[in-house]
Amino acid sequence: MGNRAQVTVKVTDRVFLMAPPARFKPVEKVTTVTTESLQPKAITGIKVVSTEEKPKGKVRIEDAELIVSVGRGFKKQEDLKLAFELAEVLGAEIGCSRPIAADLKWLSEDHWVGLSGHKVRPKLYMAVGISGQPQHLAGMMESKTVVVINSDPNAPFFKNCDYGVVEDLYKFVPALTKKLREILKK
Numbered sequence: 001m002g003n004r005a006q007v008t009v010k011v012t013d014r015v016f017l018m019a020p021p022a023r024f025k026p027v028e029k030v031t032t033v034t035t036e037s038l039q040p041k042a043i044t045g046i047k048v049v050s051t052e053e054k055p056k057g058k059v060r061i062e063d064a065e066l067i068v069s070v071g072r073g074f075k076k077q078e079d080l081k082l083a084f085e086l087a088e089v090l091g092a093e094i095g096c097s098r099p100i101a102a103d104l105k106w107l108s109e110d111h112w113v114g115l116s117g118h119k120v121r122p123k124l125y126m127a128v129g130i131s132g133q134p135q136h137l138a139g140m141m142e143s144k145t146v147v148v149i150n151s152d153p154n155a156p157f158f159k160n161c162d163y164g165v166v167e168d169l170y171k172f173v174p175a176l177t178k179k180l181r182e183i184l185k186k
């Protein structure tokens with residue numbers, strides 16, 4: 001439940017576990033695991049009429065080591081170019097909050113981070129204009145270093161970051177891109 005609730009369950013029978021990619025760190029030592037093949041029982045009363053493959057996007061945000069993620073702090077779709085420029089200098093992928101992909105449709109769902117989006121574990125997660133609601137945090141909490149840029153000092157994300165910048169993204173992001181360009185000579 002987006003890191004808000006946890007439950008410990010003792011299982012005595014077989015269990016079927018599914019984990020999204022990059023969600024958990026691999027355990028160092030596995031005790032005893034035995035695997036066996038099971039033949040699922042045929043399901044009756046359901047007829048598959050047709051199947052359709054989900055179109056594969058170019059972005060594999062789950063595998064990204066560096067992510068610049070955008071939220072509703074951006075006022076217009078064309079303003080996202082500020083984040084794209086920053087991401088280009090860093091060699092980062094672009095992530096986003098749900099409203100950007102699901103409501104505004106400014107970016108494809110490949111970029112969507114969160115409880116109902118992709119779970120990511122990059123070395124650097126830079127959240128720009130994202131408030132930091134639990135459903136978003138659920139997708140990126142295991143990032144190594146989190147940088148938050150938000151003009152509201154009370155944005156919840158500031159409680160969940162390593163570095164917080166209270167500033168208007170329209171001022172800060174271009175200045176950061178310029179500085180990084182000088183440092184990285186790009």
Ligand SMILES: Cc1cc2nc3c(=O)[nH]c(=O)nc-3n(C[C@H](O)[C@H](O)[C@H](O)COP(=O)(O)OP(=O)(O)OC[C@H]3O[C@@H](n4cnc5c(N)ncnc54)[C@H](O)[C@@H]3O)c2cc1C
Pocket residue numbers: 070071072073074096097098099100112113114115116117118128129130131132133134135136139149150151152155167168169170
């Ligand atoms: C069942 C369920 C599942 C959900 N799953 C997800 C999910 O997977 N991923 C997800 O992201 N959300 C998810 N949500 C939605 C989530 O609750 C939030 O509504 C969403 O994350 C908010 O997106 P946001 O931070 O971009 O927008 P907002 O909450 O509107 O925040 C915008 C932020 O931008 C800042 N800002 C504004 N102007 C500037 C500026 N000029 N410079 C700097 N900062 C500025 C504001 O201070 C604010 O903090 C889910 C919700 C539900 C109910």
